[in-house]
Amino acid sequence: MKNKILLIDDMEEVHEKFRQNYRGAYELLHAKTEEEALRIACREEGNLGLVITDVNLDLANPKQTQGIRLIELLSPERRYPIVCMSRESYGQQAIVAGATEFAFKRELLADPAKYIDRYIGVENGR
Secondary structure, rough: OOOEEEEEEHHHHHHHHHHHEEEEOOOEEEEEHHHHHHHHHHHHHOEEEEEEEEEOOOHHEEEHHHHHHHHHHHHHOOOOOOEEEEEOOOHHHHHOOOOOOOEEEEHHHHHHHHHHHHHHOOOOOO
16 A cells, blocks of 8 residues: 655645654655655655645745646646645636645644545554
8 A cells, every 4th residue: 555645835834744643654755846746756656645735835925826737747647646735715726637636724734634544544543
């Protein structure tokens, strides 16, 4: 079973929350930019169990939607589920781009296991 999760978000506190809650249960791979995410996805081809990405990957430009473009780049092969998250409603854009699911960021961060277990199904040992 593939238990590697690629988490893509420009906010360090999001990465830290996942590190604290899922250390050991899953292999977490972290990217803060589109370039990092694409490099990791290529390196880990065939080994990812789940990708979680934010829509906005640039705090300086909060209306940018790099995550939507990233989903378009990652999804043609559909080798892994992609959960897209945002503080704003980008659900339709995310699904059209190729995401498996959209979640509001506050909901996903409140209960990440709900989303992770849905796609990976590994006990997280919390």
